Amino acid sequence: MHAIEKILAKAAGKDHVTTGEIVNCKVDLAGINDLYLQTIRSFYEMGGKKVFDPGKIVIFLDHYAPASTIMQADNQKQFREFAWEQGIDKLMDVDQGVCHQVLADKGLVYPGMVLVVTDSHTTTHGAFGAFGTGVGATDLATIMITGHLWFRVPEIVRINLEGELPKGVYAKDIILKVIGTLGADYAVYKAVEFTGPVLKQLSVSERMALCNMTTEMGAKTSYIQPDEITLAYLKDRVKGDYEIFHTDPGYQYAAEHTFDVSDLKPQVAAPHSVDNVHDITEYIGRPVQQAFLGTCTGGRVQDLAVAAQILKGKKVHPRTRFIVVPASKAVFLEAMEKGYIQTLVEAGATFVTPGCAACLGTHQGMLASGETCITASSRNFPGRMGHTKAEIFIGSPAAVAAAALEGKIVDPAKYLD
Numbered sequence: 001m002h003a004i005e006k007i008l009a010k011a012a013g014k015d016h017v018t019t020g021e022i023v024n025c026k027v028d029l030a031g032i033n034d035l036y037l038q039t040i041r042s043f044y045e046m047g048g049k050k051v052f053d054p055g056k057i058v059i060f061l062d063h064y065a066p067a068s069t070i071m072q073a074d075n076q077k078q079f080r081e082f083a084w085e086q087g088i089d090k091l092m093d094v095d096q097g098v099c100h101q102v103l104a105d106k107g108l109v110y111p112g113m114v115l116v117v118t119d120s121h122t123t124t125h126g127a128f129g130a131f132g133t134g135v136g137a138t139d140l141a142t143i144m145i146t147g148h149l150w151f152r153v154p155e156i157v158r159i160n161l162e163g164e165l166p167k168g169v170y171a172k173d174i175i176l177k178v179i180g181t182l183g184a185d186y187a188v189y190k191a192v193e194f195t196g197p198v199l200k201q202l203s204v205s206e207r208m209a210l211c212n213m214t215t216e217m218g219a220k221t222s223y224i225q226p227d228e229i230t231l232a233y234l235k236d237r238v239k240g241d242y243e244i245f246h247t248d249p250g251y252q253y254a255a256e257h258t259f260d261v262s263d264l265k266p267q268v269a270a271p272h273s274v275d276n277v278h279d280i281t282e283y284i285g286r287p288v289q290q291a292f293l294g295t296c297t298g299g300r301v302q303d304l305a306v307a308a309q310i311l312k313g314k315k316v317h318p319r320t321r322f323i324v325v326p327a328s329k330a331v332f333l334e335a336m337e338k339g340y341i342q343t344l345v346e347a348g349a350t351f352v353t354p355g356c357a358a359c360l361g362t363h364q365g366m367l368a369s370g371e372t373c374i375t376a377s378s379r380n381f382p383g384r385m386g387h388t389k390a391e392i393f394i395g396s397p398a399a400v401a402a403a404a405l406e407g408k409i410v411d412p413a414k415y416l417d
């Protein structure tokens, strides 16, 4: 069996599972975000009175942090009241940040767990060897009542990463290349595992970016075998014990692909699809009115660090807005302590409080008609960050910061020493 299958088998109380089988699994942690008030409505409609275990539920007020409309304010009020009433103490209010980063920061995610959140990017947590997946309101309400949810055991695809990452090339470039090559629907309901020597060159932050964007190829979940890098990250964060599962030798993947990253150039996903991926060199010189650094894909300390490195002692281009959103409060504090915030503010960045912000096009940095934005986030379809006639390029945090400096798309490598 694969490690993912062993996680599902254990959660289902079984010794063995096979691809395609439907299993009813015990969920270790269930998360709801502020776009999903319907979850609470469904909970009551389905006859729910008390949640199965208030300690295993977490509520995130992150997509509208803080609320930007009266409706959002009303919804968030109902979330808070639900949490207080049900004794849910993991209420991550508008000061905390994006759910996926908050889960990691607070040690709520660990290898071998089943984690279900009302958010498609829950695949991020494959970076820790967890089974993480996103669901809708009624599925989450089912967990709130029963503590369980059914899954179809997915086909598992292996993506083997060989070679050595060149300067100015990051996990973001790798995953863009993978999606551009295999297509945005390649992994629908499949699990995607990353293997190979490149993983040793990737921090937990980079691994999270890699797993996060498997969602953009339709993946149900993703996986990286926990190693010493994972364990060092988890050491002072996770309190309880956990089990690390290993794939049996000789396990047959549904498909295997190898990518050699040694000659990889920085990549961009050009408008208006995440699999419209090209070498950044094809777009050099394209003016950008906004550069956006943040989100559960590209708003971690390492991302702010590379931006600070590029912009130290320099100024953001006068015709470009540089919007920076730390992914979480912990990221914000660490980046502040390390001086990155000071550097970026002095360079002319506009800071937004931790949360999803303009990533999903509702507030805090929307695009006007005809504008071009380069973003470290994960989606670029029309209207995603504002006007449907705005153009969105997805790139690495370094590519975003270098574009903020020059007011146009450039190859970030030459700005790094």
Ligand SMILES: CC(C)[C@H](C(=O)O)[C@@H](O)C(=O)O
Pocket (backbone or CB within 6 Å): 033, 035, 063, 118, 119, 120, 121, 134, 360
């Ligand atoms: C709010 C949620 C439904 C959505 C998702 O699941 O991905 C959002 O986070 C996004 O990125 O579009």
Ligand code: SF4
Pocket (backbone or CB within 6 Å): 063, 098, 099, 119, 121, 295, 296, 297, 355, 356, 359, 360, 377, 378
């Ligand atoms: S930061 Fe963007 S991609 Fe991530 S959960 Fe929020 S809206 Fe979705």
